[in-house]
Amino acid sequence: DTGVSQDPRHKITKRGQNVTFRCDPISEHNRLYWYRQTLGQGPEFLTYFQNEAQLEKSRLLSDRFSAERPKGSFSTLEIQRTEQGDSAMYLCASSLTGLTSSYNEQFFGPGTRLTVL
Amino acid sequence: GQSLEQPSEVTAVEGAIVQINCTYQTSGFYGLSWYQQHDGGAPTFLSYNALDGLEETGRFSSFLSRSDSYGYLLLQELQMKDSASYFCAASANQGGKLIFGQGTELSVKP
Numbered sequence: 749d750t751g752v753s754q755d756p757r758h759k760i761t762k763r764g765q766n767v768t769f770r771c772d773p774i775s776e777h778n779r780l781y782w783y784r785q786t787l788g789q790g791p792e793f794l795t796y797f798q799n800e801a802q803l804e805k806s807r808l809l810s811d812r813f814s815a816e817r818p819k820g821s822f823s824t825l826e827i828q829r830t831e832q833g834d835s836a837m838y839l840c841a842s843s844l845t846g847l848t849s850s851y852n853e854q855f856f857g858p859g860t861r862l863t864v865l
Numbered sequence: 866g867q868s869l870e871q872p873s874e875v876t877a878v879e880g881a882i883v884q885i886n887c888t889y890q891t892s893g894f895y896g897l898s899w900y901q902q903h904d905g906g907a908p909t910f911l912s913y914n915a916l917d918g919l920e921e922t923g924r925f926s927s928f929l930s931r932s933d934s935y936g937y938l939l940l941q942e943l944q945m946k947d948s949a950s951y952f953c954a955a956s957a958n959q960g961g962k963l964i965f966g967q968g969t970e971l972s973v974k975p
C-alpha cells in the first residue's frame with residue numbers, strides 16, 4: 749500500500765454512460781497524475797496537476813475526459829459518453845516536487861478497472 | 866514523438882543476473898525511471914537516473930547513457946518474487962509526466 753487510494757476499484761458501465769473516478773493522493777504530495785493502462789501495455793499519461801492547477805493534458809485525450817483537483821487534495825476523473833475503447837485500468841499517482849532525485853518518484857494507487865459493455 | 870523500446874520478455878533462473886535494456890527517443894529528456902509491476906498490482910518505483918552512470922539500490926542497479934539514449938536495469942541474485950513486468954519511463958522535466966515503455970515481462974524459473 750503506497751498511501752494513494754482510488755475509488756471505485758472496479759466499474760462496469762454501459763456504452764454512453766458517464767463515469768467518475770476518485771483519487772486520494774498521499775497527503776503532503778502536491779503533484780497528482782492520471783494514467784491509463786491496457787493489458788500488455790505500459791501506463792499512458794492522461795493529465796497531471798500541481799496543487800489545484802492542471803499543468804498538462806495529453807493531446808490524445810478526447811474532450812469526453814475531464815479531470816479536476818478542486819482543493820489541491822483529491823482528484824476526480826470523469827469520462828462522458830463512455831465507449832468500449834475506454835475500457836482500461838485508470839491509475840492515479842502522486843509525488844512531491846523538490847530538488848533531489850527522490851522527488852522524481854511517483855507513488856501509484858491500485859487503479860480503477862473500467863469495463864464498458 | 867516520444868517512444869521507449871524494451872524487450873517484451875526475458876527469462877532467467879533463480880540466483881542469476883539479468884539485464885533489461887531500454888532505448889528512448891524523446892523530444893525532451895530529463896531522466897529515466899524504472900518501475901516494477903506484478904500482475905494485478907500497481908507500478909512501484911525501483912530506480913531513477915538523471916546523470917550518466919550507475920545507480921545501485923540493493924539487488925537492483927540502473928544505468929544511463931544520455932549520449933546513447935540508452936539505459937538498463939540490472940537485477941542480481943534473482944528471486945522467484947522478481948517475476949513481474951518492468952517498465953522504463955522517461956521524464957522531460959523534474960516531477961513531470963512519465964512516458965512509459967511497453968514493459969518487459971520477466972519470468973524467473975527455479
